[in-house]
Amino acid sequence: MTHMVRDPDFEARIRASFATQKFMATLGARLERVAPGEVTIALPFRADLTQQNGFLHAGVVTSVVDSACGYAALSVMEPGADVLSVEFKVNFLAPAQGSEFLAVGRVVRAGRTLVVVSGELLAGGTVVALMQGTMIARFDSPTV
Amino acid sequence: MTHMVRDPDFEARIRASFATQKFMATLGARLERVAPGEVTIALPFRADLTQQNGFLHAGVVTSVVDSACGYAALSVMEPGADVLSVEFKVNFLAPAQGSEFLAVGRVVRAGRTLVVVSGELLAGGTVVALMQGTMIARFDSPTV
Amino acid sequence: MTHMVRDPDFEARIRASFATQKFMATLGARLERVAPGEVTIALPFRADLTQQNGFLHAGVVTSVVDSACGYAALSVMEPGADVLSVEFKVNFLAPAQGSEFLAVGRVVRAGRTLVVVSGELLAGGTVVALMQGTMIARFDSPTV
Amino acid sequence: MTHMVRDPDFEARIRASFATQKFMATLGARLERVAPGEVTIALPFRADLTQQNGFLHAGVVTSVVDSACGYAALSVMEPGADVLSVEFKVNFLAPAQGSEFLAVGRVVRAGRTLVVVSGELLAGGTVVALMQGTMIARFDSPTV
Numbered sequence: 001m002t003h004m005v006r007d008p009d010f011e012a013r014i015r016a017s018f019a020t021q022k023f024m025a026t027l028g029a030r031l032e033r034v035a036p037g038e039v040t041i042a043l044p045f046r047a048d049l050t051q052q053n054g055f056l057h058a059g060v061v062t063s064v065v066d067s068a069c070g071y072a073a074l075s076v077m078e079p080g081a082d083v084l085s086v087e088f089k090v091n092f093l094a095p096a097q098g099s100e101f102l103a104v105g106r107v108v109r110a111g112r113t114l115v116v117v118s119g120e121l122l123a124g125g126t127v128v129a130l131m132q133g134t135m136i137a138r139f140d141s142p143t144v
Numbered sequence: 145m146t147h148m149v150r151d152p153d154f155e156a157r158i159r160a161s162f163a164t165q166k167f168m169a170t171l172g173a174r175l176e177r178v179a180p181g182e183v184t185i186a187l188p189f190r191a192d193l194t195q196q197n198g199f200l201h202a203g204v205v206t207s208v209v210d211s212a213c214g215y216a217a218l219s220v221m222e223p224g225a226d227v228l229s230v231e232f233k234v235n236f237l238a239p240a241q242g243s244e245f246l247a248v249g250r251v252v253r254a255g256r257t258l259v260v261v262s263g264e265l266l267a268g269g270t271v272v273a274l275m276q277g278t279m280i281a282r283f284d285s286p287t288v
Numbered sequence: 289m290t291h292m293v294r295d296p297d298f299e300a301r302i303r304a305s306f307a308t309q310k311f312m313a314t315l316g317a318r319l320e321r322v323a324p325g326e327v328t329i330a331l332p333f334r335a336d337l338t339q340q341n342g343f344l345h346a347g348v349v350t351s352v353v354d355s356a357c358g359y360a361a362l363s364v365m366e367p368g369a370d371v372l373s374v375e376f377k378v379n380f381l382a383p384a385q386g387s388e389f390l391a392v393g394r395v396v397r398a399g400r401t402l403v404v405v406s407g408e409l410l411a412g413g414t415v416v417a418l419m420q421g422t423m424i425a426r427f428d429s430p431t432v
Numbered sequence: 433m434t435h436m437v438r439d440p441d442f443e444a445r446i447r448a449s450f451a452t453q454k455f456m457a458t459l460g461a462r463l464e465r466v467a468p469g470e471v472t473i474a475l476p477f478r479a480d481l482t483q484q485n486g487f488l489h490a491g492v493v494t495s496v497v498d499s500a501c502g503y504a505a506l507s508v509m510e511p512g513a514d515v516l517s518v519e520f521k522v523n524f525l526a527p528a529q530g531s532e533f534l535a536v537g538r539v540v541r542a543g544r545t546l547v548v549v550s551g552e553l554l555a556g557g558t559v560v561a562l563m564q565g566t567m568i569a570r571f572d573s574p575t576v
Contacts, residue, residue: 023201026170026192048170057167058229059207066202085202086402087422089233089377089521089564091548093541108562109525113401114374114424116523116562130540130548132521132564134375134422136402230546231566233377233420233521235404237397252418253381257545258518258568260379260418274396274404276377276420278519278566280546311489314458314480336458345455346498346517351491373490377521 003037003107007079014039014071017082021067029064029103031071037107039071044100056096058129065090065119065131068105073115073135076107081137086114088133098123105131113137147181147251151223158183158215161226165211173208173247175215181251183215188244200240202273209234209263209275212249217259217279220251225281230258232277242267249275257281291325291395295367302327302359305370309355317352317391319359325395327359332388344384346417353378353407353419356393361403361423364395369425374402376421386411393419401425435469435539439511446471446503449514453499461496461535463503469539471503476532488528490561497522497551497563500537505547505567508539513569518546520565530555537563545569 007013011034018024018031024041027049033040041064043056051057066085074083105119119131151157155178162168162175168185171193177184185208187200195201210229218227249263263275295301299322306312306319312329315337321328329352331344339345354373362371393407407419439445443466450456450463456473459481465472475488475496483489498517506515537551551563 017196020196021201022192022194023204048166050166052161052164052226057165057207058210058232059203060167062206062210063201063203066206082196085236087233087235087375088202089231091231091540091564091566092229093548108523109559116525118562127541130550130564132523132562134523231519235396235420235422237404252379253415260381262418271397274406274420276379276418278379305484308484309489310480310482311492336454338454340449340452340514345453345495346520347491347495348455350494350498351489354490354494370484373524375521375523376490377519379519380517 003076003110005036006077009079010075014074017074018071023063024067027060027063034071034075036075037072039068039075039105041068041103042100043103045098053095056101058092061096061121061129062090064103065105065121065129068103069117069119069131069133070105070135072105072107073117076110076115077137080139083135084138086134086136088131091130093130094126094128096121096123096128101128147220147254149180149219150221153223154219158218161218162215167207168211171204171207178215178219180219181216183212183219183249185212185247186244187247189242197239200245202236205240205265205273206234208247209249209265209273212247213261213263213275213277214249214279216249216251217261220254220259221281224283227279228282230278230280232275234273234275236273238270238272240265240267240272291364291398293324293363294365297367298363302362305362306359311351312355315348315351322359322363324363325360327356327363327393329356329391330388331391333386341383344389346380349384349409349417350378352391353393353409353417356391357405357407357419357421358393358423360393360395361405364398364403365425368427371423372426374422374424376419378417378419380417382414382416384409384411384416389416435508435542437468437507438509441511442507446506449506450503455495456499459492459495466503466507468507469504471500471507471537473500473535474532475535477530485527488533490524493528493553493561494522496535497537497553497561500535501549501551501563501565502537502567504537504539505549508542508547509569512571515567516570518566518568520563523562525562526558526560528553528555528560533560
């Protein structure tokens with residue numbers, strides 16, 4: 001899918017915002033590819049991110065896919081926009097095991113305010129989790 | 145809602161499982177109340193859990209509500225069961241700001257295998273996020 | 289929960305809109321109670337609304353709960369607003385069997401534009417389905 | 433995606449089940465393509481299926497996408513299985529306007545009991561709605 005870019009500086013804006021998401025640093029997540037309507041975040045496995053079976057906690061999986069989807073949405077928003085998650089839904093398809101994970105977020109439909117996104121967490125060739133959600137552009141105070 | 149307890153040792157089992165969720169320790173989350181069909185987890189604010197506006201990251205919010213919902217589901221499962229998240233949906237209602245948060249998970253309907261849950265994150269009297277999801281009882285290997 | 293009413297004529301507006309939802313007439317659904325932030329729709333069972341087991345089709349269940357949630361949202365919107373579904377999520381808890389069903393929609397959080405709703409379908413005392421979703425106020429053309 | 437077929441008679445089984453979904457006949461929906469892991473249903477526009485703006489009601493959209501997803505799931509289940517919707521989530525992307533609609537359901541991951549599905553409603557080249565959900569195989573009584 002090709003998406004119209006409303007802000008030519010979208011990549012710099014996304015990288016700057018990601019750098020201020022302290023929780024991404026806490027997880028050890030790295031912002032990788034930033035393209036119009038698609039963003040990839042890498043997350044190396046760490047034992048302190050696990051649930052009771054030694055796999056990544058569903059919340060960790062959700063965190064990196066949510067950030068990837070949010071920044072995919074931000075990539076097609078207007079200059080000056082900030083992005084917040086309105087809602088998302090995640091299905092967990094397989095245990096999140098492996099040495100490194102890739103979270104990919106993609107824009108499905110970009111409205112002026114609401115952006116529908118789709119995301120997944122990959123472990124090697126396996127889709128671990130699938131997200132469908134809604135992001136919102138904010139231009140002022142960060143309240144929904 | 146009253147829920148039938150199938151395992152009289154459910155509280156000990158839940159507290160033991162929570163203690164092995166290393167990610168809950170990483171977040172600084174504490175397991176508080178454990179009752180049949182309802183579990184509460186407390187999470188103090190920490191700056192390293194935030195997104196770009198200084199609020200709790202949506203993924204952190206989701207993580208503690210998911211664990212509260214999962215353990216609420218486990219409280220009504222049979223002895224020997226482990227619990228995994230099949231899927232959940234979260235709506236974000238207000239910025240996650242405050243000094244301490246409470247995640248409450250509740251059983252809506254308990255089947256033998258699938259348990260439907262409802263959860264929320266509270267910041268003082270404010271509902272920050274609302275979850276609706278499905279948990280599954282596992283008796284063997286931790287694959288979905 | 290108490291909700292602020294922004295349009296004193298909300299009930300007349302909702303009843304007029306419901307009367308134009310031809311699909312509600314096709315299903316045989318009746319608009320019952322209209323209160324600030326809460327709307328109830330009744331649906332008598334009919335064999336031509338069923339799936340392969342003789343229960344109400346999941347889509348029929350969803351239809352009446354969606355309309356109940358949409359009008360609950362409309363009850364707290366400003367004069368002149370129309371309402372559209374942004375998204376919803378439904379868990380099916382029990383077979384939709386019985387002679388009459390009640391769909392109840394409730395406002396969880398009312399923003400100026402987005403309204404988060406919760407809904408259920410009741411068959412007697414049994415909760416058949418649970419919805420969590422987002423409605424949007426529209427003031428012009430009916431495009432999202 | 434290629435999916436393993438566990439029942440060589442899956443197409444006949446799906447067409448027979450669809451014929452017993454009286455609500456599909458009520459809507460005027462036709463079962464079109466049945467392939468392993470992918471099912472298409474066609475729905476001509478009718479004025480009695482609309483909401484207050486003259487577009488297809490969100491519940492109608494959901495109904496045909498749910499049936500398409502359910503039968504996509506059934507196509508990869510074992511002989512003798514029946515299918516029920518556990519839960520689904522739908523995002524509405526554009527008004528459902530046009531003379532004919534196509535609902536496409538696809539299997540994302542097929543477990544022995546739970547099948548994760550993805551679906552969409554198309555109006556010409558436009559994606560009107562996007563579904564992500566979970567179906568369950570039933571071998572006995574139709575209770576979840």
